[in-house]
Amino acid sequence: MKMKSHCPINYSLEHFGDRWSLLIIRDLMFNGKRHYNEFLESGEKISTSVLGDRLKHLEEVGIISKGKDKIKKSRIKYSLTKKGINMLPIMLDMVCWSGQYDNKSDVNNVFLAKINTEREMLIQSTREKLEGEHLMD
Amino acid sequence: MKMKSHCPINYSLEHFGDRWSLLIIRDLMFNGKRHYNEFLESGEKISTSVLGDRLKHLEEVGIISKGKDKIKKSRIKYSLTKKGINMLPIMLDMVCWSGQYDNKSDVNNVFLAKINTEREMLIQSTREKLEGEHLMD
DNA sequence: CTGTATCCTTAGGGATACTG
DNA sequence: CAGTATCCCTAAGGATACAG
Secondary structure, rough: OOOOOOOHHHHHHHHOOOOOHHHHHHHHHHHOOHHHHHHHHHHHOHHHHHHHHHHHHHOOOOOOEEOOOOOOOOEEEEEOOOHHHHOHHHHHHHHHHHHHOOOOOOHHHHHHHHHHHOHHHHHHHHHHHHOOOOOOO | OOOOOOHHHHHHHHHHHOHHHHHHHHHHHHHHOOOOOHHHHOOOOOOHHHHHHHHHHHHHHHOOEEEOOOOOOOOOOEOOOOOHHHHHHHHHHHHHHHHHOOOOOOOHHHHHHHHHHHHHHHHHHHHHHHHHHHHHO
């Protein structure tokens, strides 16, 4: 991958600056999704070819990892890496920002207020939850 | 613009989820750029047609506004709106996240540490600076 | 200086079928 | 269930010229 620059904003863009990657990360981070078919079912209707491509790219850049499901060994499971979990503040800020302006937002105001007033605590507790679920796989 | 969903992450993506918009916002927010030709000069080498398109889109969705330069009335000046300035936490988190992983990053460690330890103060002071520069145009 | 307009090329993406 | 492979179409983007 040829980088356009070494600006940190551009670095972010090279990792997840497309129309789909953040939706996959959202599903892993907030919606408990871990399997290929679950990503396909999300409201934005990603296609199989695009999903395959983005999963591969996100794994290559170290944001997600791929493993076998502990319970059902034949099933494949995706997890956030530490690098992926560390995107939590970015994701929460986006939810918060959108919540201010989208009157049709899916997010309720209680949660929005919580991001604002208890941001650090919320990040900490969510991080612990994610690290328990994802990193231990 | 037809929205794929009302998820807040998707709302963000519909606003600035492409390879160029965040670079323009970055230039307005951190690099003091305000004019068409200044955006063209940035390291990522945006083309005139793409720049024109993104400026129009960002204005339509209310993130930037367009006005005449106070000093030189013939010159056109772009500013962040309140909605644009409110993206500051998102942008700082991206800088912070990238700074952890990009060893060639343009950002120095002092600034990174500052984002982490004095986040709220840094946001507040930067916001005041931006509101002075941009909103009063 | 701030844009459009045009032309052309490439990348992104939807639909569908197929495979281990 | 978790993907590839293919086909085809559209959107995105680079280069350049030109206009107000």
